[in-house]
Amino acid sequence: MPGNKGVIYEGPGKVEVHEIDYPGFELKDGPGVNPANIGRKLPHAAILKAVATNICGSDQHMVRGRTTAPQGLVLGHEITGEVVETGPGVEFIKKGDLVSVPFNIACGRCRNCKEGNTGICENVNPDRPGSAYGYVDMGGWVGGQAEYVLVPYADWNLLKFPDKDQAMEKILDLAMLADIFPTGFHGCVTAGVGPGSTVYIAGAGPVGLAAAASAHLLGAAVVIVGDLNKERLDQARSFGCETVNVATGEPRDQIEQILGEPEVDCAVDAVGFEARGHGREAEVERPATVLNTLMDVTRAGGALGIPGLYVTGDPGASDEAAKHGSLSIRIGLGWAKSHSFATGQCPVMRYNRRLMQAILHDKVQIAKAVNATAIGLDEAPRGYREFDEGAAKKYVLDPNGMLPKAA
Incomplete structure (x- = not known):
């Protein structure tokens, strides 16, 4: 089993990169995890090797101390990755697939999910409808600014890129599909x-x-x-x-x-x-x-x-x-x-497939528009600091050294 590192909120104005647990198919106790979610079995999940994971302005609200986020929270909800393992309940997503992860965590089974309102899923956050990775009051799902991350309800949530080589050529653009x-x-x-x-x-x-x-x-x-x-x-x-x-x-x-x-x-x-x-x-x-x-x-x-x-x-x-x-x-x-x-939260799955096609067929250059800038996972504290200072960039973390090869 490989190791794992993640970006941790250590209090107002402070983020650090530390060793964290490698994902497993059960939600464990930890900072921000809702007690009702502890021990939740996840046979429907997939473990991803993160290819790109972005710093978001929503993360900055927490890092500035403007929410009730607990110290020790693993940050990050904008995730693009390669599937390295699937649970026994996953049928269609396969090891090796390159995928985009909607920042909304959705079960695909509740009324809101069935009506396309995946931003307010009723079954993933015991406190209220709606959930996200690495975010305060969102159920306690571990964040994705890490080398490896778990995605529940993988068959439902993950958007598979149809051609892996083509996707890697446009990976900075496709990394914007998560949020x-x-x-x-x-x-x-x-x-x-x-x-x-x-x-x-x-x-x-x-x-x-x-x-x-x-x-x-x-x-x-x-x-x-x-x-x-x-x-x-x-x-x-x-x-x-x-x-x-x-x-x-x-x-x-x-x-x-x-x-x-x-x-x-x-x-x-x-x-x-x-x-x-x-x-x-x-x-x-x-x-x-x-x-x-x-x-x-x-x-x-x-x-x-x-x-x-x-x-x-x-x-x-x-x-x-x-x-x-x-x-x-x-x-x-x-x-x-x-x-x-x-x-409210954007229901990402309502749009991400069509926006993927717009990227793959050169109808939009979203990475250029937002000035997407790749940096290493260990550089995350600098990225947070410069973003907070107003840098006109969208920082994309490269946890496993895969983005330079794509470029």
């Missing part, structure tokens, strides 16, 4: 992005950039990305987006300069609960700013896609209400404009 590409695409779909539409995307981090690339794929006429970070705005412009620097003033005024009118057809929140203000308040945390701005700049009858993360518990929030997920949202404005809102 940010479907998440950005879901934000655009739920916002109603389509041919000829005008779109405002709040946030030029990896999810915002993935949403912008998705908007182009869906046929948008104008894609406008807003952020405080000049390098990230430069990255958005590199593939044809218009940009708004919210540090210089309200998006509404800058959108009018671009479009000749202050409103767009569709809007996407790719920021979430650690939002900051605009203009003079750009350095001040204002967690409802993005949601209120999107209602302000979206035309009456439009829709808001909200893949940006919001939490029920935020110990580092700026006010007492926000610590419990209560924000001062102008719901009256949204009601008056007849807006539609879509929130």
Whole structure:
């Protein structure tokens, strides 16, 4: 049995790489594991050798101490890997398959899974619907920023790449299928992005950039990305987006300069609960700013896609209400404009096969759009630090030295 190393959350602002247990076909006790999940047998699971495993902005919320994540949690929910072992209940996934892992853990058996809502599976997290690898309050499934990782319900969850050699040639693009590409695409779909539409995307981090690339794929006429970070705005412009620097003033005024009118057809929140203000308040945390701005700049009858993360518990929030997920949202404005809102985890399996085909057939270059940058597993602490400082990159960890060969 090989050894295993993983990226561990050691408290606010601190991640380290340590030896961890090699996966087995039973969920054991550990940091963050729900007591009701301890001892759960997993004959339907597969063990993967991680080919690529990404650092996500959602991970950063935990590392900043903005959630109730316990010390010792193995991080990581964006996983692409090679199957090295399957449980006795796995029929169709085979050893040697190269696969993408949706960040949602789903059983494929409950009502929500059968209706395509895999982000809110009822059977994998005893506390509430919905689960993910290496994430706080998500059932305690071990994270995938590691050399080896276990994936339950393998036949259901895993997306097999049809041609292994072709997949390795595009592996940095395909690594985005685990989360940010479907998440950005879901934000655009739920916002109603389509041919000829005008779109405002709040946030030029990896999810915002993935949403912008998705908007182009869906046929948008104008894609406008807003952020405080000049390098990230430069990255958005590199593939044809218009940009708004919210540090210089309200998006509404800058959108009018671009479009000749202050409103767009569709809007996407790719920021979430650690939002900051605009203009003079750009350095001040204002967690409802993005949601209120999107209602302000979206035309009456439009829709808001909200893949940006919001939490029920935020110990580092700026006010007492926000610590419990209560924000001062102008719901009256949204009601008056007849807006539609879509929130929650992206149901990755709803989109990942079609997005895989778009990558394999050269319809989109998602790794280039998000500036995917491969680093070694041992470099994860540096990747987290630089990402937190605003690097305009999507860091992809290479736990087993397989990405350079792909390049």
